Structure formats: structure tokens, C-alpha cells
Amino acid sequence: MADYSDKELLELFHSEQASYAFNLLVRKYQKKIYAHVRRIVIDHDDANDVVQNIFIKVWKGLEKFKEDSELYTWIYRISVNESLTFLKKKRTKFFIPIHNIEKEMADKIDVGEHFSGDEIEKKLQKALLTLPEKQRIVFNLRYYDEMPYEEMSKVLGTSVGALKASYHIAAKKIEENLLGN
Amino acid sequence: MEELKNIAPHLSKLPKKDAYTTPDGYFDDLPSMVQDRIVAESNTNKSRILFPRWTLATMGIATMVCIVFFWSQSIDNSKITKEEATAYINETMEQEFDENLLAEELASIDSELTTSEENLEEYILNQDIDEQLLREEI
Numbered sequence: 146m147a148d149y150s151d152k153e154l155l156e157l158f159h160s161e162q163a164s165y166a167f168n169l170l171v172r173k174y175q176k177k178i179y180a181h182v183r184r185i186v187i188d189h190d191d192a193n194d195v196v197q198n199i200f201i202k203v204w205k206g207l208e209k210f211k212e213d214s215e216l217y218t219w220i221y222r223i224s225v226n227e228s229l230t231f232l233k234k235k236r237t238k239f240f241i242p243i244h245n246i247e248k249e250m251a252d253k254i255d256v257g258e259h260f261s262g263d264e265i266e267k268k269l270q271k272a273l274l275t276l277p278e279k280q281r282i283v284f285n286l287r288y289y290d291e292m293p294y295e296e297m298s299k300v301l302g303t304s305v306g307a308l309k310a311s312y313h314i315a316a317k318k319i320e321e322n323l324l325g326n
Numbered sequence: 327m328e329e330l331k332n333i334a335p336h337l338s339k340l341p342k343k344d345a346y347t348t349p350d351g352y353f354d355d356l357p358s359m360v361q362d363r364i365v366a367e368s369n370t371n372k373s374r375i376l377f378p379r380w381t382l383a384t385m386g387i388a389t390m391v392c393i394v395f396f397w398s399q400s401i402d403n404s405k406i407t408k409e410e411a412t413a414y415i416n417e418t419m420e421q422e423f424d425e426n427l428l429a430e431e432l433a434s435i436d437s438e439l440t441t442s443e444e445n446l447e448e449y450i451l452n453q454d455i456d457e458q459l460l461r462e463e464i
Contacts, residue, residue: 164361171357179353183346193352200360201367262345269340288330289344313333320334 149173151216158207167207171200174217177290178224184273184285185228187250189259199227214299221300225282232278247274265323272322276315283308284315 149157149169158166178199183192202223210219235246251271254260262270273281279301286292286300287308294305301308330338 168357168361171360172353175353175356179348179356180344180346187346189346189348193356196356197360197363201363204360204364259347259349260345261347262343265340266343266345269337270345289342316330316334316337320337323336 155207155210155212155216163207167204170203170207170216174220175200178220181221181224181285181290182228184270184289185278185282186231187253187270187274191231195224195227195231199224202227215296218296218299221286222302225300228282229278250274268323269319272319275322276318280311280315283311284319287312288316 154166154170154173157169175196179192179196182195182199183189186192186195199220203220206219206223210216214222232246251274254267254270254274257267260267273284276284283297283301286297287294292300294308297303297308298305303311
């Protein structure tokens, strides 16, 4: 299957081949978006639900997409919002305020379903769960996706300076956590 | 990487890998799963257009009003007028009233009404009956 640029996909979408174009878009971005979401929500079934929600929002919004930002920036922005919404819903599902969903997600890493990492990798993922959610997202985007701060700023709506600070703090915390263990 | 070496040297040495995996064929199926959900949501939206919520709510209220109205009507119909009741009694009395049955009943009652003279005297005294009037009656 030929790789289409974002511009070509948008042109195809507006040229009465919307479904075909959208199908190509999903195939182009699904692995990246899934990986991004999975690192946030940990569980595969949860990630599957969130990813589908993301692409349905993309479908609904693509007609009106103004191209004042890059397509993948827009998709990533939706991904971040949907992932944070999912975590928020998960917290409010449990009426006991002391319930710790991070502990629940750490337990899922230990179980190892759809997880191929070794013990060090498990420690790293569990260390990431100790970070505040947005800080964890910043770390993931920089460390795993190697996203430039300028693009990250557009995705998250946060200044470059704040993002750099957030990443530095996150990396230090993880380092201390790994050394402590 | 240079950035990370300065902040977290130990972390920078770890091999960077994506340890999260998916079930076999997941990414082959995901596009069609998304399409199926889009179609399903589109059908749900169509039924909402045909029967928007406010229409369904109005229909529900109207149905309740009709039920209450017809129920109250059925209760009113059970009442009959005084004239209707009188006509029924007159008609029924002529057709169904058995005088012989009444006579038999009265006879059985009379036989049960015997009482002693002592009881009768006690009753008269307790009722403060005018003795003069009683003698006149007897």
C-alpha cells in the first residue's frame, strides 16, 4: 500500500473518497497512536477502546479540519485528551477515594499480559506510573516518540520551557526510582 | 540522547524498546472495527432524527393522559342515577320477590321470640314505660 502524505490524504478525503481516505489514515497512524495510548492506560482492552474513540473523533472532525496545524499534531492532541478523559472516568468509577488506579495498572504490568519486557522494563514502566499524568505524557512523547518540544507544545498547548522543565523533572524522578530499586 | 545523559545517565543507557504487544492480527482488524462503529453510530443517530427524544417524551405523556382519562371514565360509568336505581328495584321486586318465602321467614322469627313473663316485666320497668298507656293498649 502506497504511503500517502497527510496533505494527499486530506485531498482524497475531500474528493468524495472519504471512507477510502479515512481507512488509509487509520492504517497510517494506528500503530503510533496505539503505542502512545497503551503507555498511558497500560491495559490492551482499554487502549483498544480509547484508540477506537480517537479515530471516531478524527472521522467526525476531519470534514471541518482547518489545516492550521499538522494533521498528526491534531490526531495526537485528540489522543492525549481521550486518554486523560479515560483515566479521569476510571478514577471516578470507584467511589472509594483512596482507590489507586496506578496500583491497578502496575499490577497489570506485573501480570504481563501482552507485555514482552524484561524485569528492568517492568521497573521502568512502573516507575512511569508514579509520575503525574501529564508529566508521564510529556516523558513518553519525548523519550519514546522523540517529538520535538515545538511540536509537543502544539499538541499539549503548553510552552516549550514548561515542557523542557517537565521532562527534566520526570527523567530525574525515574532515574532515582530505578536506582532506588 | 545527549539531553537524557545529562539528566539521567542510568536511564539513558537502557535500551529503548516498546514492551507492550498486541494480540495477533490486531492492526489488520482495527480499521474495520473503527468503520463498523462509525456505521453503528450513524444508524443510532438516524433513529434519533426520526424519533427525537422530545417526541418520545411527548408521546409517553400523551399515552399516560389517555390511560388516566379512560380509566376515570370507566369509574364514572359504574355510578347509576337515583331514577335508574328506583326503576331497577321496582322491576326486580315484581319479578323476583317471593312473598311465601317472607312469610316462612317471619314464622320462624316468631317462634324464637318467646320470653318469660319475668323478663317481660323487667324490660317494662327498665324502659320507664307509662303503665296507664300500656294497660290501655292491652
